[in-house]
Amino acid sequence: MTAPTTVTTAPTPGAAPAPTKETPADGGGTVGLVTPRPHVRRPRSRTFSLTVRALGPVALLALWWTSSATGVLTPDVLASPSQVIDAVVELWGNGQLPDALATSLTRSGTGLVIGLAAGLTLGITTGFTRLGDELLDSSLQTLRTIPFLSLVPLFMVWFGINETAKILLIAVATTFPMYVSTSGGVRDTDRKLVEAMRSFGLGRLAIVRQVVLPGALPSLLAGLRLSVTLSVIALIAAEEINATAGIGYLMSQAQSYARTDILAVCILVYGLLGLTADVLVRGLERVLMPWRTAGPGGGAR
Secondary structure (H helix, E strand, C coil), X not given: CCCCEEECCCXXXXXXXXXXXXXXXXXXXXXXXXXXXXXXXXXXCHHHHHHHHHHHHHHHHHHHHHHHHCCCCCCXXXXXXXXXXXXXXXXXXXXXHHHHHHHHHHHHHHHHHHHHHHHHHHHHHHHXXXXXXXHHHHHHHHHHCCCHHHHHHHHHHHHCCCHHHHHHHHHHHHHHHHXXXXXXXXXXXXXXXXXXXXXXXXXXXXXXXXXXXXXXXXXXXXXXXXXXXXXXXXXXXXXXXXXXXXXXXXHHHHHHCCCHHHHHHHHHHHHHHHHHHHHHHHHHXXXXXXXXXXXHHHCEC
C-alpha cells in the first residue's frame, strides 16, 4: 500500500496558517465528499389523496353558495346550488333527465366506438406498413388539422338533422386522437423484436396482436383518454344540430325559458360525464399497466 503524502502550502505573511490535507499519493482522495442520502417520499394514504383532490371542487361550491346567498349572483345570472338541486329533483321525477341521459350516452358511445375502431385500424395500417404510411398518413394528417366543429354545416347538408349526423360528428372528432397515438405507438415498437417473431414463423396478424399492440399499449391508452374526452365535447356540438332529445335539447328548452337552474344542471351533467369517462380510463390504465401508477420519485399519482 502506498503511504499517504502530506501536502502543505507556504504561509502568507500576516495570515493564519493554512490547514493541511492528507491525500493518497494515487490521487484517489475523498476529501469533501459526504455520505449520500437518498430522498425517500413518505407514502400517502388513499383517504388523504382523495381529500386533497376534493378541496378544489369544495372551494368552488362554497364560493358559488356564498355568492348566491349574499346576492352577488342573482337567479337570472346563475341559479343557486339549492335551486339546481331542486331542478335535478324535478327533472328526475318527471323522467326528463333519465331520458336525456340515455339519449346522449347512446350518441356519445356509438360515435366513440366508431371513432376508436377507425383510428385504431388506420393507426396500425400506417404505423406497421410502409405502403399504408405512404398512401394514408399525409391525407389523414391534413384532415386532422380541420376543426371538427367546422364540419357541422356540411354534415347537416349531407345527412340531414337526424341521428346519423350527430353520431358521425362524434366519430370524426374521436378518430384522429386515436389514430395519432396508435400510429406513434406502433412505430415505436422494437423492430428487432418484430423481426425475431417473423423468424419464428408468426404472420402479420399474429405479430400485430401479440407483439405490436402490447408494446404500443401506453400510447393506445393515451389515445383512448383523449378520444373519450373529445367524445363529450363533440356531443355538446352534435346536440346543437336541431336535437329533439338529449341533454342538448334540455339546454335549448331551458334557454328559451331563461331557466338558469336547468342550464346549470345540464352543464354539470356534461362535466360529470367527462370526469367519469376520464376516471374509467385511468382505472383501466392501473389494471393494464400497474407499473405506471407510481410517478417521479416513487410517489403515487
